[in-house]
Amino acid sequence: MAFDGTWKIDRNENYEKFMEAMGIGMMKRKLGAHDNLKLTIQQNGDKFNVKEASNFRNIEIEFTLGVSFEYSLADGTELTGAWTLEGNKLVATFTRKDNGKVLKAIREIVGDELVQTYVYEGVESKRYFKRG
DSSP states (O other): OTTOEEEEEEEEESHHHHHHHTTOOHHHHHHHTTOOOEEEEEEETTEEEEEEEOSSOEEEEEEETTOOEEEEOTTOOEEEEEEEEETTEEEEEEEETTTOOEEEEEEEEETTEEEEEEEETTEEEEEEEEEO
16 A cells, blocks of 8 residues: 555645646635645555645545545535546546536655646646655
């Protein structure tokens, strides 16, 4: 279970542009870029428990690979979708409830980092996490 553990945000790449594409206002983008996000991931077979702790909120998400569920982003954007395992990558396809547009997310372990990639409306962003 390579994803298991606690991961702390280390750095972002193109994250403000991604948030802008998502329609997040400038003040929230500035705050979001410095959210001090910490992920605690526990995998048990095809079931995942993910705790997200940041400056803005603390939530716990449970999901099963391939099973659709509802999720709200920190800014309140509501999504529905599912995570799947493709090789050694967790891949999610979420659809926004407000406009039907698709947000893709990929989590993979690269070296000693957890890399989370987002793609929305052609804008790609990466967030890098270190074990903490």
